[in-house]
Amino acid sequence: MPELPEVETVRRGLAPSFEDARILRVEQRRPDLRFPFPERFADRLTGRRVTGLGRRSKYLMADLDDGSVLVMHLGMSGSFRVEAGQSEAGQSEAGEAEAPGEFHHPRSKDQRHDHVVFHLEGAARPGAVRIVYNDPRRFGFMTLVERAGLASHPLFEKLGIEPTGNQLDADLLARLFNGRKTPLKAALLDQRLIAGLGNIYVCEALHRAGLSPKRAAGTIVTKAGKGTVAAERLARSIREVIAEAIAAGGSSLRDHRQADGTLGYFQHSFLVYDREGASCPREGCGGTVLREVQGGRSSFFCARCQK
DNA sequence: ATGTCAACCTGAGTGC
DNA sequence: TGCACTCAGGTTGACA
DSSP, X not given: OOOHHHHHHHHHHHHHXXXXXXXXXXXXXXXXXXXBOOTTHHHHHTTOBEEEEEEETTEEEEEETTSEEEEXXXXXXXXXXXXXXXXXXXOOSSOGGGOOTTOOOSSOOOGGGEEEEEEEESSSSXXXXXXXXXXXXXXXXXXXXXXXXSTTSTXXXXXXXXXXXXXXXXXXXXXXXXXXXXXXXXXXXXXXXXXXXXXXXXXXXXXXXXXXXXXXXXXGBOTTSOBOHHHXXXXXXXXXXXXXXXXXXXXXXXXXXXXXXXXXXXXXXXXXXXXXXXXXXXXXXXXXXEEEEETTEEEEEETTTOO
16 A cells, blocks of 8 residues: 555654553554564563654654664555553453444444554653554564664665655666666666655656656666756656655555544545546646556556657 | 566455 | 456565
């Protein structure tokens, strides 16, 4: 489900509940998601204080006061919801399935897919809080990593640059794509080059830049290894689409929401994603949005104005 | 190295 | 109503 803007939106939504909170208890309801949970996962979290909630690419990372980091990935269908309540006392230990209790449920979710529940207290948001991780497809995962070893951890050591901020410019793109014959679509999805883009925002950025997803990545590089005008357009398009999506609270496809239950609204700004057959929104283009599968993923683009 | 596929898993939607 | 089939915001490992 979530690409960088959605994960950043989730981070902002969870931060008031997570940051400075004490973890009172963790319910881990199954042995694995995409991967097995680490040994003694719940035990190692219990009693810890969360000192900060950060994000790297599509990973959420909660810094803990013992020097470890709780790393969380939402996969395709992961989401968090925050349920506020008075205190730990008085909750039913067993049949939580249908117990609304004193906790407010912002919306209905299939509780069979509630895999992890963090019970917290003491964050900026007052009172006790439950943070529930729900993930029907279970492509997400959680793990614990020592902060000191984070950069060299397999999950992070090969991760590319963030597509936010100004470091992503034409020359950097040129450096990343130089000599690559792989299509732009695949190159932009390659997390070792740029970390955080997914299918939606790659489609959108390529349309904004007027570049075909099938064009070879190396063709936006000059012989001298500098960025072409196309590289400039692409770099700007990526930065803009990501920034706009974050500002909009991400995209709410299907059931995805922000942690407080509100919907992101960037999906209304999609120019091509999931718009097969629509006329190209580019002024004066007159083309039609096509869908073609590339590397197992749908690319939505206009063959007329994306070259 | 490069590019394509299948796999992981469930749910929603479509067409018959 | 049921069934078969396709597709989905991600990642990784196996192939030719």
